[in-house]
Amino acid sequence: MAGPQTCLQLPVLDISEPLAPPSLSQACQDWGFFYISNHGISLDLIARISSLSKNLFNVPSSSKQLLGPNSTLKTYTPHFIVSPFFESLRVWGPDFAASAMSSSSVLLGEPELALCEVLQEYGTKMVQLSKRIMEVLLRCLGDGLDYEHLQHDFQNSHGYLRINNYTAPNNQEENEGLGIHTDMSCITILHQNEIGGLQVRCKEGNWLDISPNEGNLVINIGDLLQAWSNGRFKSSHHRVVLRGSNPRLSLAFFWCFEDEKVIYAPDKVLGERNFRLYRPFLCKDYLRFREEASDKVGYESIGWTVMDFAGIQASKTKN
Numbered sequence: 001m002a003g004p005q006t007c008l009q010l011p012v013l014d015i016s017e018p019l020a021p022p023s024l025s026q027a028c029q030d031w032g033f034f035y036i037s038n039h040g041i042s043l044d045l046i047a048r049i050s051s052l053s054k055n056l057f058n059v060p061s062s063s064k065q066l067l068g069p070n071s072t073l074k075t076y077t078p079h080f081i082v083s084p085f086f087e088s089l090r091v092w093g094p095d096f097a098a099s100a101m102s103s104s105s106v107l108l109g110e111p112e113l114a115l116c117e118v119l120q121e122y123g124t125k126m127v128q129l130s131k132r133i134m135e136v137l138l139r140c141l142g143d144g145l146d147y148e149h150l151q152h153d154f155q156n157s158h159g160y161l162r163i164n165n166y167t168a169p170n171n172q173e174e175n176e177g178l179g180i181h182t183d184m185s186c187i188t189i190l191h192q193n194e195i196g197g198l199q200v201r202c203k204e205g206n207w208l209d210i211s212p213n214e215g216n217l218v219i220n221i222g223d224l225l226q227a228w229s230n231g232r233f234k235s236s237h238h239r240v241v242l243r244g245s246n247p248r249l250s251l252a253f254f255w256c257f258e259d260e261k262v263i264y265a266p267d268k269v270l271g272e273r274n275f276r277l278y279r280p281f282l283c284k285d286y287l288r289f290r291e292e293a294s295d296k297v298g299y300e301s302i303g304w305t306v307m308d309f310a311g312i313q314a315s316k317t318k319n
């Protein structure tokens with residue numbers, strides 16, 4: 001008899017094709033996760049980013065603190081904020097090279113030009129992919145002509161990249177590299193290396209692996225799109241577990257609404273559900289709510305999702 005399912009089978013959207021697989025809408029509704037293929041990101045580009053960014057993570061932690069939460073740039077998240085095994089460097093778009101230049105100059109004493117160049121290439125491709133993926137997703141929400149109208153809402157969206165470096169202890173345990181959370185994006189485009197470890201939580205509460213899939217990138221829906229789509233797309237709780245001591249590196253690109261955007265599901269996306277699940281809210285107010293959550297309860301976002309913040313049924317006061 002087959003054992004319980006441990007790995008989630010997800011549709012693959014071939015981004016070079018005009019049509020999406022029929023199962024895509026359902027996957028966005030049930031899981032908020034799918035893969036994309038033919039995305040134009042070569043293994044060589046990823047290998048160059050991985051090896052150059054390792055040089056940055058290898059500098060002494062006293063240097064990395066110069067970019068930490070109390071610094072001016074605040075592009076580095078040190079160990080123990082998210083977990084003992086996680087550190088991360090943020091690269092702001094749209095000028096990814098300039099952001100990498102500032103951070104690498106602080107870490108190495110001079111800019112790492114090769115890294116700036118590859119990150120500019122990666123970031124620019126991520127922006128193009130995000131627009132293409134959003135186009136496909138909007139077609140799923142509004143049939144035919146509606147989608148062009150919907151696209152206006154995303155014209156000022158922007159993106160940033162996080163280079164996540166995981167180092168697990170050499171023990172037999174399964175260690176949590178990144179705790180349970182939802183993303184504060186519209187969509188996230190993720191490359192995880194061959195180690196795997198990304199998991200999504202089922203309704204029943206158990207965890208399913210989202211395995212590395214033949215060079216395909218993982219896409220997940222974030223909170224902003226869940227609210228804007230009136231819950232038709234789901235921002236799922238997910239986490240990263242580390243099995244064994246192999247190093248894990250991931251590149252997570254977050255495509256977001258602009259800070260001043262009022263997030264409010266347009267009439268055309270309401271679909272069969274004729275009422276709104278979320279009150280209108282300013283994007284930056286939700287980001288602030290989540291920041292406040294991290295200060296109070298740490299990184300994990302349970303009880304501090306967009307439903308808690310703006311859900312019409314939800315209690316809106318948190319003490």
Ligand SMILES: O=C(O)CCC(=O)C(=O)O
Binds near residue numbers: 198250
């Ligand atoms: O490292 C990963 O695979 C996932 C990262 C992630 O979920 C995030 O940065 O929000």
Ligand SMILES: [Fe+2]
Binds near residue numbers: 238
């Ligand atoms: Fe995430």
